[in-house]
Amino acid sequence: MNRSIAPEFKQAENLDLVLPEEIVLENGISLFWLRDVKDDSVRLDIEWFAGSKYQHKKLVAGFTNKLLLSGNSKKSARTISEEIDFYGGFIQDECDKDHAAITLYGLRENFRSIFNVFSEAMLNCEFPDKEFEEERTIALSRFKIDSDKVKYVCQRTFNTCMFGENHPYGMVADEPDFIQLTREDLQQFYKTHYLGTIPVLFLVGNVDKTVIDDLRQWSASMSSQKPVFVKRDVKPVPGRTEIAKPEAIQSAIRLGRIAVDKKHPDYFGLQLLDTILGGYFGSRLMTNIREDKGYTYGIGSSVAVLEDSAYFFISTEVAKEVKENTVHEIYAEFDRLKNELIPADELERVKNYMLGEFLRNSDGPGAMMESFKNIWFNKLPVSYYSDFIHAIHRITADDLKNLAQKYFVKDQMVEVIVG
Amino acid sequence: MITFERFTLPNGLRVLFHKDETTPLAVVNILYNVGARDEVAEKTGFAHLFEHLMFGGSKNIESFDNPLQLAGGECNAFTNNDITNYYDMLPVQNLETAFWLESDRMLELAFTPKSLEVQRSVVIEEFKQRYLNQPYGDVWLLLRPLIYKSHPYQWATIGKEIAHIEQATMDDVKSFFFRYYSPDNAVLVVGGNTSLEHVRELSEKWFGEIPARGINNRNLKPEPPQQEERELQVEREVSSDALYMAFRMGSRMSPDHYTGDLASDILSRGKSSRLYHALISEKQLFSTLSAYISGGWEDGLFVVSGNLNPGVSFETARTEIWKELEKIATVAIEEKELTKVKNKFKTGKVFSEQSLMNRVMNIAFFEMMGKPDEINDELKKYDAVTADDIQHFCKRTFVKTNCSTLLIKAKK
Numbered sequence: 001m002n003r004s005i006a007p008e009f010k011q012a013e014n015l016d017l018v019l020p021e022e023i024v025l026e027n028g029i030s031l032f033w034l035r036d037v038k039d040d041s042v043r044l045d046i047e048w049f050a051g052s053k054y055q056h057k058k059l060v061a062g063f064t065n066k067l068l069l070s071g072n073s074k075k076s077a078r079t080i081s082e083e084i085d086f087y088g089g090f091i092q093d094e095c096d097k098d099h100a101a102i103t104l105y106g107l108r109e110n111f112r113s114i115f116n117v118f119s120e121a122m123l124n125c126e127f128p129d130k131e132f133e134e135e136r137t138i139a140l141s142r143f144k145i146d147s148d149k150v151k152y153v154c155q156r157t158f159n160t161c162m163f164g165e166n167h168p169y170g171m172v173a174d175e176p177d178f179i180q181l182t183r184e185d186l187q188q189f190y191k192t193h194y195l196g197t198i199p200v201l202f203l204v205g206n207v208d209k210t211v212i213d214d215l216r217q218w219s220a221s222m223s224s225q226k227p228v229f230v231k232r233d234v235k236p237v238p239g240r241t242e243i244a245k246p247e248a249i250q251s252a253i254r255l256g257r258i259a260v261d262k263k264h265p266d267y268f269g270l271q272l273l274d275t276i277l278g279g280y281f282g283s284r285l286m287t288n289i290r291e292d293k294g295y296t297y298g299i300g301s302s303v304a305v306l307e308d309s310a311y312f313f314i315s316t317e318v319a320k321e322v323k324e325n326t327v328h329e330i331y332a333e334f335d336r337l338k339n340e341l342i343p344a345d346e347l348e349r350v351k352n353y354m355l356g357e358f359l360r361n362s363d364g365p366g367a368m369m370e371s372f373k374n375i376w377f378n379k380l381p382v383s384y385y386s387d388f389i390h391a392i393h394r395i396t397a398d399d400l401k402n403l404a405q406k407y408f409v410k411d412q413m414v415e416v417i418v419g
Numbered sequence: 420m421i422t423f424e425r426f427t428l429p430n431g432l433r434v435l436f437h438k439d440e441t442t443p444l445a446v447v448n449i450l451y452n453v454g455a456r457d458e459v460a461e462k463t464g465f466a467h468l469f470e471h472l473m474f475g476g477s478k479n480i481e482s483f484d485n486p487l488q489l490a491g492g493e494c495n496a497f498t499n500n501d502i503t504n505y506y507d508m509l510p511v512q513n514l515e516t517a518f519w520l521e522s523d524r525m526l527e528l529a530f531t532p533k534s535l536e537v538q539r540s541v542v543i544e545e546f547k548q549r550y551l552n553q554p555y556g557d558v559w560l561l562l563r564p565l566i567y568k569s570h571p572y573q574w575a576t577i578g579k580e581i582a583h584i585e586q587a588t589m590d591d592v593k594s595f596f597f598r599y600y601s602p603d604n605a606v607l608v609v610g611g612n613t614s615l616e617h618v619r620e621l622s623e624k625w626f627g628e629i630p631a632r633g634i635n636n637r638n639l640k641p642e643p644p645q646q647e648e649r650e651l652q653v654e655r656e657v658s659s660d661a662l663y664m665a666f667r668m669g670s671r672m673s674p675d676h677y678t679g680d681l682a683s684d685i686l687s688r689g690k691s692s693r694l695y696h697a698l699i700s701e702k703q704l705f706s707t708l709s710a711y712i713s714g715g716w717e718d719g720l721f722v723v724s725g726n727l728n729p730g731v732s733f734e735t736a737r738t739e740i741w742k743e744l745e746k747i748a749t750v751a752i753e754e755k756e757l758t759k760v761k762n763k764f765k766t767g768k769v770f771s772e773q774s775l776m777n778r779v780m781n782i783a784f785f786e787m788m789g790k791p792d793e794i795n796d797e798l799k800k801y802d803a804v805t806a807d808d809i810q811h812f813c814k815r816t817f818v819k820t821n822c823s824t825l826l827i828k829a830k831k
Contacts, residue, residue: 003523005478007515009490015443038441042768078700081690086755088762090689105764134700141706141726144658148554179809247656250544250552281493282484294540297548349489356491356510363442364773397576419552 012355025219049227050100064404065095071130089114105344152253154418164235251419256313268391338402375404424684431603434516437610445611447517450783453599475534477524490516501716514653570642601632610779644654652826748813752806
């Protein structure tokens with residue numbers, strides 16, 4: 001047997017996305033439901049248009065999301081979590097720039113009970129002073145700890161440089177913002193953006209009709225009002241921003257530019273180009289900066305798409321003494337992609353890797369729902385994933401070289417180094 | 420119920436197969452019976468550095484990653500004090516690619532000087548990124564030698580110090596490989612929509628000719644029971660004081676594991692837990708506070724750790740934690756509270772077993788622990804724990820002379 005010859009392999013085949021069933025609840029609220037689940041697990045995501053871009057004061061969106069189950073004069077936060085815990089439920093809160101979500105996890109046998117505790121608490125939240133102060137203390141402590149991490153400071157500064165310090169995507173909070181926040185701010189935000197704006201629901205679980213009835217009843221207390229947001233122009237500040245941290249032994253680097261959204265004709269190609277550059281373990285950046293030079297434990301790039309903007313970025317933490325070498329090598333990798341065609345074997349490898357990645361990302365009902373959420377929130381056609389796969393097959397080395405020339409322009413890059 | 424079938428190759432490689440008809444993917448997991456506990460005190464961090472070298476090419480294949488990615492797969496690995504685990508996930512029709520790659524690096528590595536040189540730097544950067552350049556990052560580098568005086572658990576997987584990694588030589592690498600990376604010292608688990616016959620055929624074809632090099636029959640002397648209260652206080656450039664209390668307890672294989680896990684859930688899982696309610700909400704002494712067990716295979720730890728709120732002294736913080744520990748050790752636990760943590764465990768388990776990767780990895784762990792059939796008994800074991808069991812466990816565990824405390828004083 002000749003061990004140097006690879007066994008035959010076949011490209012990953014496209015897995016058809018199973019679309020959830022849509023049920024329209026009261027107030028025009030949509031519930032998307034995948035019920036073909038083999039075990040007893042149930043997961044419900046409730047998403048509101050209540051991300052940080054809707055806030056008029058820093059931190060309000062995140063605090064409101066976090067304290068949605070903080071209770072009222074009749075039922076305390078502790079009793080609420082006591083009850084949900086007793087039914088074996090888990091609650092996860094998440095707030096990003098565009099959306100805020102609550103996720104409920106539980107087993108079929110107790111899911112109605114979990115939801116009912118949640119529903120009552122969520123609809124009658126008073127943001128009690130004690131719970132608010134407790135969260136303020138915890139969040140401020142976390143903020144101070146994070147502020148000692150070069151990566152965290154780099155990421156914040158990068159957002160500000162990318163979108164502008166007054167843009168909703170570029171605004172960052174500082175210590176005084178934690179002090180100035182009041183519970184009235186949260187109550188106001190809750191009324192407008194939770195009770196006052198239409199949410200959307202995603203349910204994965206083999207539940208019976210009574211759960212759907214409960215959701216319908218809950219939705220009757222919600223609003224049918226569509227979210228209102230006026231999109232603002234981004235004002236990137238290209239060039240270098242450096243923050244010195246004498247005590248740090250590594251430097252965090254973030255480098256990037258504004259990119260295109262998922263509907264743009266360049267998007268699929270840019271994703272492929274990004275994967276080649278820094279999107280997987282065998283990428284150019286990993287091969288050069290980690291596996292050849294040993295400057296870092298890891299380096300990667302990605303294209304992040306928000307509701308109103310998108311950006312491409314590279315991030316890493318490197319030994320302090322090689323930070324300039326690293327930046328130099330990043331630009332050298334840009335130049336190689338701009339000036340040389342990607343070799344056929346590398347292109348084939350990345351394409352096959354991405355096809356495998358599509359398969360991994362759509363394996364099982366939970367993953368299918370995540371894929372569907374991407375389509376729904378970005379208002380993409382249901383053929384999005386098969387379009388993406390066809391595009392991957394079609395894109396040539398020449399296309400990628402053109403894209404590199406179009407996007408990897410030094411003068412347009414925002415560079416932030418902390419440490 | 421996690422089902423599996425098994426066979427053993429003549430060279431001692433144990434192969435287990437878990438069928439899952441619902442996924443187009445396959446997982447190939449190889450668990451090697453070697454971890455940081457097998458290192459000597461003068462050359463620590465080696466098991467982990469070695470894991471990096473396993474991706475640097477093998478005898479007949481220049482790159483591990485490239486052919487796997489070409490076949491649509493991805494892989495990773497991790498090392499801890501007990502074991503080293505490698506896994507590949509790829510479309511099931513390309514299963515053989517993983518067999519080819521994994522078997523060649525078990526047969527023999529390429530041992531290139533360049534790979535050693537580069538991975539030494541990469542691991543040093545990992546050391547800095549995760550342990551030195553993070554607030555509280557060096558906590559376990561300080562705690563382990565405080566708790567363990569003779570056992571190899573006294574060093575962290577990353578190693579005691581960067582110098583140990585710098586000094587690693589090619590001779591060290593080679594002798595480590597031939598001593599531990601042997602078919603009879605490993606467990607191979609395959610999961611996916613294929614058949615036992617196919618797995619057997621691939622195993623014999625690719626792994627069959629690898630010579631047995633011997634089982635790692637370690638005979639580590641157990642760390643003697645702790646007899647005195649231990650404490651270490653250090654100053655660091657961090658924003659808040661932090662406290663870590665570690666108590667010795669039974670290993671992953673002992674009944675302590677289940678009792679201790681539920682005790683830690685009662686104390687700190689979720690906002691309704693005791694420590695959260697009493698010390699974060701009511702007395703407002705901490706901004707974070709958690710209790711968890713280490714799950715070590717040789718010896719276990721019950722850890723309580725938290726960040727103090729501004730103005731709270733270590734003395735107050737500790738006294739109040741001890742009050743809660745004494746309470747759980749002396750006041751009867753109500754049935755409702757116990758049911759609560761058991762219900763949460765059950766939900767967590769159902770969600771975690773949705774992942775093929777988790778199921779496959781768990782089969783490998785249980786096989787390596789020497790009790791593969793017990794993988795489906797976990798729920799029963801948690802269910803069997805009584806309030807009395809927890810109380811007894813707490814009474815004998817939460818004792819001052821069984822406690823090592825690390826205090827991190829904020830310099831700022």
